[in-house]
Amino acid sequence: MQALYAQLLVGLINGSFYALLSLGLAVIFGMLNIINFAHGALYMMGAFVAYFLLNLGGISYWWALLLAPIIVGIFGMILERTMLKFLAGLDHLYGLLLTFGIALIVQGVFQNYFGSSGLPYSIPDQLKGGVNLGFMFLPIYRAWVVIFSLVVCIATWFLIEKTRLGAYLRAATENPTLVRAFGVNVPRMITLTYGLGVGLAALAGVLSAPINQVRPLMGADLIIVVFAVVVIGGMGSIMGSIITGFALGVIEGLTKYFYPEASNTVVFVLMVLVLLVKPTGLTGRAA
Template identity: 90%
Template sequence: MYVIPLLGIPPQVLFGQLLLGLINGAFYAMLSLGLAVIFGLLNIINFAHGALYMMGAFCAYFLLNVLGIGYWPALIVAPIMVGIFGMILERTMLQWLSGLDHLYGLLLTFGIALIVQGVFQNYFGSSGLPYAIPDELKGGMNLGFMFLPIYRGWVVVFSLIVCLLTWFLIERTRLGANLRAATENPTLVRAFGINVPRMITLTYGLGVGLAALAGVLSAPINQVRPLMGADLIIVVFAVVVIGGMGSIMGSIITGFALGIIEGLTKYFYPEASNTVVFVLMVLVLLVKPSGLTGRAT
């Protein structure tokens, strides 16, 4: 705190960038979490994750502008609707890939991402659609060292709670225990009378729902754009490579940490803010190829 003014840096701006970094970190965490859970059970890297995140934001936009349903219901409705869409994808397409090489899952979901993004681009162009911050979260607070827009603070806190709840669900409940068991050995879990195919579908729905929820949260901050998830998903891939997909908590911590680092870079060396996560990925690969928390594969 005392060093920063010496460097001639207005702390207002620095904390503003840190907050933005935390928000991006929250999205990285929620998306990489979903990717990790899906990969664990389906052995598929879901390239469509960015497109589904975008669908979450568009879903909130339609709910508001077509049906007059506001932000709060959208937080629940949009993830469920996109989650159902995801489950349909899993039932109709992804499930046929079990037993095939992982790469086919990547290619199939890449195709799905192209279709979804292309359709939205046709109807909405590439520019952003505004989504208003709900009245309850408008305005800001003066914390003394910085001005905190309430909505941004809300996004950080709420995403953190969602991430921790997901962690709790998977690591600490009976349902999660079944899920982890099915990740290790689906055949054996099936022999115990658990409906693994249904579990796979629901897991995919859960991962997709998390992505859609991140999309809804981001709508008032980043506007609603058809390509909002296309570049994000590549950064999230780098996050996944850095953190590894072995642990849920690892995904959460890596996501937030990288968001903060990105925020700091945006402040101290803005030219590198787009690339810092990729550079970190290269460094991690050189020093610890298996990723920070993952097992070597």
């Protein structure tokens, strides 16, 4: 049973990353009509920024948690202003191709300097160790990742669904021209939205740095799984992305326990099943 709970926890952690990343993808897609293929590369950048902050600047994990999303978010906003902006009005697929190119560049540069092996990033002192819950040993850092991700996800949901800023955002998603006519600076809002989505990816990167090591390709395979998560959940609803992300992480964890051979593929298999039963995805509307 110990092993089962351990795998469930791993599943929850992966689910946190799926949720944070698919949430960002959904927010970006809503405003920019772009599927951000660079999301995995920017997630990796988040982890690397945390690594640099610690090893070059002596800046702790806690500051990295704040600074890395901001730094990577600014990098994302520069990308939006210099490149993605020009794709407005073109077919969605160009956005996919452009961000795929950006992902190749970013990952290639990091691979050149850091190879393919992982760099260690140690768990901050305050979160070291674990508690014995009687039925399992719970490492504090892992519990922290799950709870913190959940808080961030819900905060993002609150920001978009319940605040005035979020209302502008949703309105601009529906009809940018009309919102602009009301005097809202929509282009700036688009840039900030991209920054927010990218920041969430970078945050996931920082959270995963102590668990998964910092590797240039850490986001390359992850993004494909997240795409499958997005296909399963649909990008219509923020809460849908969060729940689907966590649920798929848990299912993956359970698979690791009961049938480890399929743990790599279970998300994709589920995607196929969902497509066969409900082609629009679980929460999606017809495309």
